[in-house]
Amino acid sequence: MKLRSALITFILLLCAVFTLFPILMGLLNSLKTEGDMMNDILSIPAKLEFGNYADAYHKIRFMNSLGNTVTVAAVGLFGIIACASLAGYKLSRTPGKLSAFLFGLFVMSMLIPFHSIMISLTIIADRLQVQGSTTGLGLIYIGLGVPFAIFLYHGFVKTIPRELDEAAVIDGCGEVRLFASVIFPLLLPITATVAILNLLWMWNDFLLPLLMITHIDDYTLLLSTNMLFGQYGNNDWSAILASLVLAMLPVILFYLILQKYILNGIAEGAVKG
Amino acid sequence: MTPSRKWKRSVALIAFVFPALLFYAVFTLAPAIGGAWYSLTDWNGLNPTYSMVGFSNYAEAFTQDPSFVKSIWFTLKYVVFIVVLQNVISLTVAVLVESRGRGKAWFRTIFFMPNMISMIIGGFMWMFIFTKVLPTIAAKTGLLFLDQSWIGDPKYSFFSILVLSLWGGVGYMMVIYIAALQNVPQALKEAAAIDGASSFQAFRNVTLPLIYPAITIGLFMTLNSSFKVFEAVFALTGGGPGRATQVIAMNIYEEAFSFSNRFGYASAKAMILFAIVFVITIVQLVVMKRRELEA
Numbered sequence: 001m002k003l004r005s006a007l008i009t010f011i012l013l014l015c016a017v018f019t020l021f022p023i024l025m026g027l028l029n030s031l032k033t034e035g036d037m038m039n040d041i042l043s044i045p046a047k048l049e050f051g052n053y054a055d056a057y058h059k060i061r062f063m064n065s066l067g068n069t070v071t072v073a074a075v076g077l078f079g080i081i082a083c084a085s086l087a088g089y090k091l092s093r094t095p096g097k098l099s100a101f102l103f104g105l106f107v108m109s110m111l112i113p114f115h116s117i118m119i120s121l122t123i124i125a126d127r128l129q130v131q132g133s134t135t136g137l138g139l140i141y142i143g144l145g146v147p148f149a150i151f152l153y154h155g156f157v158k159t160i161p162r163e164l165d166e167a168a169v170i171d172g173c174g175e176v177r178l179f180a181s182v183i184f185p186l187l188l189p190i191t192a193t194v195a196i197l198n199l200l201w202m203w204n205d206f207l208l209p210l211l212m213i214t215h216i217d218d219y220t221l222l223l224s225t226n227m228l229f230g231q232y233g234n235n236d237w238s239a240i241l242a243s244l245v246l247a248m249l250p251v252i253l254f255y256l257i258l259q260k261y262i263l264n265g266i267a268e269g270a271v272k273g
Numbered sequence: 274m275t276p277s278r279k280w281k282r283s284v285a286l287i288a289f290v291f292p293a294l295l296f297y298a299v300f301t302l303a304p305a306i307g308g309a310w311y312s313l314t315d316w317n318g319l320n321p322t323y324s325m326v327g328f329s330n331y332a333e334a335f336t337q338d339p340s341f342v343k344s345i346w347f348t349l350k351y352v353v354f355i356v357v358l359q360n361v362i363s364l365t366v367a368v369l370v371e372s373r374g375r376g377k378a379w380f381r382t383i384f385f386m387p388n389m390i391s392m393i394i395g396g397f398m399w400m401f402i403f404t405k406v407l408p409t410i411a412a413k414t415g416l417l418f419l420d421q422s423w424i425g426d427p428k429y430s431f432f433s434i435l436v437l438s439l440w441g442g443v444g445y446m447m448v449i450y451i452a453a454l455q456n457v458p459q460a461l462k463e464a465a466a467i468d469g470a471s472s473f474q475a476f477r478n479v480t481l482p483l484i485y486p487a488i489t490i491g492l493f494m495t496l497n498s499s500f501k502v503f504e505a506v507f508a509l510t511g512g513g514p515g516r517a518t519q520v521i522a523m524n525i526y527e528e529a530f531s532f533s534n535r536f537g538y539a540s541a542k543a544m545i546l547f548a549i550v551f552v553i554t555i556v557q558l559v560v561m562k563r564r565e566l567e568a
Contacts, residue, residue, distance in 0.1 A: 090289035120307035143300025204391035267452035
């Protein structure tokens with residue numbers, strides 16, 4: 001029994017090493033000069049070399065790229081939560097054919113792969129002149145993100161007693177105020193799930209920004225990193241690794257601080273989805 | 274209910290749904306319909322005019338486009354490996370992690386971490402491992418099998434793509450499986466143990482049937498996401514060498530945006546991807562629902 005337990009721990013430790021290995025290797029070698037790295041990739045750096053970071057920080061225009069990524073995610077997140085909570089609540093509360101039809105219309109799209117609509121999406125975005133701007137990209141994310149968010153809100157609203165709505169209406173509360181001051185605060189748990197799932201998706205999505213962002217001033221963190229990689233390829237690994245560490249720093253910090261909520265959100269989203 | 278009240282209710286419904294519907298119609302519904310329409314045309318994305326060509330784009334994709342057909346087979350191969358490996362490994366890891374007392378939270382934190390990182394960044398880091406670190410380890414330790422052309426040779430780069438995808442995907446499924454395992458009542462497992470079931474028997478006959486819904490979700494999600502794989506391949510091999518590791522999504526992307534700008538033709542390929550995902554999803558949901566009812 002003890003042996004078996006030790007064996008399981010050993011297997012899990014091996015898996016943990018495998019998981020952390022590329023991150024650790026990236027981190028270690030980003031702190032070496034290119035020469036030191038070539039000498040010995042596996043060693044711990046003898047002397048910490050932060051020059052790569054200064055270099056990478058410059059080349060990926062870290063603050064600018066970070067700002068762009070935040071803009072996209074903020075616009076998208078605000079829009080998704082606002083639009084989907086309103087729609088999900090009302091769709092869940094209203095019986096009848098129209099309501100069922102609209103809900104079905106939203107949910108249906110969860111079957112459509114993004115790659116099946118991306119071509120026409122670039123044309124529409126171009127015509128509406130939302131292509132080539134970070135705000136525009138955020139707006140597109142709203143359209144892509146609302147169906148799943150509505151689905152989550154729709155399910156959650158069922159757990160809130162209807163009597164609450166009725167009591168508020170009797171007290172003379174209008175539809176909008178009822179939603180804003182009674183219902184929305186009660187939706188907080190599912191709003192957290194929606195926020196986390198969508199934030200992760202928008203932050204780490206690559207293809208849509210690649211299609212929509214044209215000017216280098218509007219590059220997100222991923223686009224900048226990708227560009228740097230394209231320029232220096234296999235030649236300047238220490239600078240590239242430093243840029244990768246910089247680019248993943250915000251999400252890793254976010255993860256370590258809000259880990260509990262993130263893991264809950266993932267499990268919630270999957271069970272409902 | 275009086276007609277006027279019903280009318281009022283519908284107006285309120287539309288008012289609440291309108292903002293979401295607007296964004297959804299413009300950025301999801303319209304492109305979906307547009308894509309289906311363009312797939313029947315010969316539009317090149319630039320000309321103001323185009324003509325209807327019926328289903329000839331679809332016919333061409335299947336009969337005169339070996340790289341597209343090859344990308345379908347390559348994607349299928351990838352899907353089979355990922356769906357099996359990702360679910361088996363995630364479930365195993367979830368069971369092992371759940372069996373730990375202390376340390377449970379640590380393992381969970383570590384295993385989920387790659388999911389926080391974009392596959393583009395993860396892919397570049399693995400590129401470093403495959404092209405620089407593994408050859409060094411091979412030279413130092415004499416484990417010569419580690420020194421392969423992991424990226425350049427399609428025989429090995431398929432494996433590299435799998436490793437990257439599993440690295441990035443296992444943690445997600447693990448979280449879902451852990452949540453399911455935690456919902457299995459402790460009393461049932463204890464009862465099985467008292468009845469003399471080995472821990473494997475208890476898992477097979479008590480736990481597994483109870484987490485069946487989670488496995489449905491797991492299969493559904495991995496199947497869906499692996500058909501649409503793009504980033505992992507983009508970051509590691511870019512579909513190369515040549516088009517040896519090209520997946521469907523990448524073939525569509527290149528057709529529309531890098532090689533030919535044949536929007537109509539690329540839209541037809543995009544519709545084919547949609548049809549594949551759609552059929553598989555429906556079949557799988559029906560089969561799983563039936564099995565769940567029988568169980």
